[in-house]
Amino acid sequence: MPDHDSAGLSASLSPRPSHAPAPSSLQAVYRFTRPILVVVPTLGLVLGLAAHVTGGGQWSGTIWAAATVPVLGVLIIEIIGSLRRGDVGLDIVAALSMTGALAFGEHLAAVVVALMYAGGQYLESFAERRANHEMTALLARAPRTAVLYRDGKLKEVALDVIAPKDRLLVRQGEVVPVDGYVASGVAVLDPSALTGEAVPVRKATGEPVMSGVMNVGDVFDLSATHSAAESTYAGIVRLVEAAQRSKAPMARLADRFAVAFLAATIILAGGAWLWSGDPIRALAVLVIATPCPLILAVPVAIVAGVSRAAKSGVLIKGGRALETLAHVRALVIDKTGTLTHGQARIVHIHPMSLSSKKLLQLAASLDQASKHVIAQALVAAAQAEALDLLPPTAVEEIPGEGLEGIVDGHRVVVGGVRFVSQRVPKIAGAFADGHYPVGAVAVAVAIDGEPAGLLILADALRSESAHVIDSLRRLGISRIVLASGDRRDVAEAVTVGLHLDEVHSNLKPDRKIAIVQAEKQYGPVMMIGDGVNDAPALAAADLGVAMGARGAAASAEAADVVLLVDRLDRIPMAIEAARWSRRIALQSVYAGIGLSGAGMIVAALGYLTPVQGALIQEVIDVAVILNALRALWGGGTYRLGG
Known part of the structure; x- marks a missing residue:
């Protein structure tokens, strides 16, 4: 189906995706900096380790700290924005552990936490960036102009300059840009995008036409009754925008555990500090509590689920x-x-004087000369049957009614029952007794002045x-x-x-x-x-x-x-893939919280240093990420046709 939605609108009316917030310069900066924020701690970690191995250990801490600061800075800005909106997320734990590690000189632990956090944020936005790219491609074909009669000439103008009583030329294949009525000619329109009717409708001079329908017949003149902003299609877009604004976004899955996990972490870290008098013990609790399993595993499972669904289209x-x-x-x-299917297809053939295949062959051969959507449906049906289509000659077409011509030496008339009966008066009434499915269209065929049969088309289930x-x-x-x-x-x-x-x-x-x-x-x-x-x-x-x-x-x-x-x-x-991915994501969340909780208790008792905590946290990260990757496989029982 063509892009029906593009006419009657200026660029400012285009709706945003329902999942996306209003664009802002700050979000644009974040999208640009996220890949950089992954590279910086990765490079810093490698350079610091290299310096330590080659005898430059005095520079390792400085390198790791320098690589941590950019990530921490962006994280703090994001936390401030979230708190202003009333959102409390697990990012606070990551910020506390990075800040504490820098303050107490545990620079290796700081850069490891920074790397895991930045990587998780980048993965979390990957699926939506990919989807937005696909949507941009889908909308790239949207027209924004119309052809206007002005001073006796045709001029292509922007839609927002069209006013009531303006006379427009609507070409074949174009979407009607504004509400109006047919000023001259006969309009054959595809209204499926607005009304759901799959069969084209014919509009005579003086009859009203809604914006958003497509002209599938010959050119016609339209007299505008509304501006683009006041027309039917623009009203639909406003409904879209209003509905999107009213739909509250869901919280990130991992953030639903944020308040309880954050409170437990602070209580345990604070208690360890007060009980032992050693701030490093509290830092070890914060480092191992850093919710990297949650920050990483959930987006990994989501990306896996999105990718699995994408493979199925x-x-x-x-x-x-x-x-x-x-x-x-x-x-x-x-x-x-x-x-x-959204388009008319042959559902039954009633031959009268020849076989069904011969009837379809002759009718489709003549219809090769027409661009009418019903004619093209007959041609497509004949091609699907591998019928040899013959070249028509002496073709005469009445737009929206039917056509007549010579095919293989036979005079063939194809069109609506009324049109064929008018062209071949002696067979008037021959097609009157047909019983068709509700909503179907009957195409009559006469050959050499005799009734040949009916082709019944409908939008089939x-x-x-x-x-x-x-x-x-x-x-x-x-x-x-x-x-x-x-x-x-x-x-x-x-x-x-x-x-x-x-x-x-x-x-x-x-x-x-x-x-x-x-x-x-x-x-x-x-x-x-x-x-x-x-x-x-x-x-x-x-x-x-x-x-x-x-x-x-x-x-x-x-x-x-x-x-x-x-x-x-x-x-x-897609539903099974979504449920499987969510199940895997929740498994990773519960496993990550459980393992981190056990590690926090061990750290609070003084058995883990911050660096050891960071390394153990990495082991937990790997385990839950590997589990999250299971979302790429299994979990589905649905089969096509089964």
Whole structure:
């Protein structure tokens, strides 16, 4: 599906990803300095050890201290910012241990702690940076201009200069930039991004057109009734932004243990100092308490889970999204492009005077001359059947109605029932008794003045949809509802046989938000959609999942998870990967806290020096990181089609 979401907007209206805070110069500095902060203590540790081995031991402490200070400085700035927001994190323990080690001359311990902290921070941001890079690529195609009639000439202008009553030229393949009505010509429009209807609609002169739909027919003139900022699509974007602002971010998993662990560390370190009178004993407690297992193992497990999901074509935008995915208990799902393919396909052929294959071959051969989306669907169906398409001649097309021409010596007419009946009057009524699926489109074919048959097209249910719904039930999602912009009869007909709790239809974007909010009473809500009309609901849900392979970029931008392949059955796989990764991360947290707690007690009793504590902490780090890497393998039972 094309990028429906780009028209009618200036750059300032583009929504931010739901997982990302507002950009700031300080965050930009952090993104730039994080790799440097890993290099500095690494280089300092190596140079200090080299100096010690080669007889320059008097310089080792200075080198290690110098390599620690930059990391400590950035850490203190981040802690101050967190405290101003009311957040208390495990970073405080790392800052205390580095500060104490520098104050008491334990420089080796200081630089080791600095290296582990900087490495953990870098790993933690890796998954989100990777996701942001993918989102930039998805949005790079967004147009920002329209073609305006001015002083008898055509001029390409920025969207924000368009005013009501302006006359615009909308070319084939372009998105309608503002709300208006057809001023001249016939508009054949793909409304799927806004309404969920997969079949194109025809708009005659004087009929209204919403912004955000795509012109799939010939060029037409549009008379604007609203500015870009006041049009339908801009209103949808504002809904997205409002929903994103209202969704509270989740805390880092490791930080949930912060207050209790920090309090226990300070009490134990302070008690050891008061009991023994030796501040070094307190420092040893702080060093071994430095939560490197938590700071490192959790992001390692998250990156492993994100990478594992990415191999299946699922882009998870960081740790918060992955953890929410592991907790979902309710699902709101769109129809068009999600449960269905999002485009018309042949579902039945009714031949009258020749075989089904011959009927499709002749109709598709003529339709090669048309750019209409239905014509292209017939061509694609014929190519999928490996039929030889013949070159048409003497082709005459009525945009949005049908076409007539010569194929292999036969006069072929293809189009709507009314169009074919008008072109071949003597067969009027021959196609009148057809019974088609709800929401389907009938393409009539006449050959040499005789009725040849009907080709029935509809937006069919994906073959894997029923299996995916049942699999989600087995994974503990107890509430599944459909939220579609399509007509009630179409939505109900398509979902027959699916184990859904409710079916909602004829929905505008604001109503989808209301349904998402109502479902939150059953637990964390996942919303799956693909169009611009789904973007506000994706942003409002606890977890938004976008069909990014063919869906609108607005939905991919608003979502927390993007399916980079057009397969709905990747979602159960992603849920299992998220749950496995979270389980591994929690194992690492508990193991890290337990081992660090035991080491703290030993240090408080005076059996460990700060350097020994740092080295033991490194052993703990390696153990929990190796455990975290298990998130790359195992833990899944879901199989495609199984």
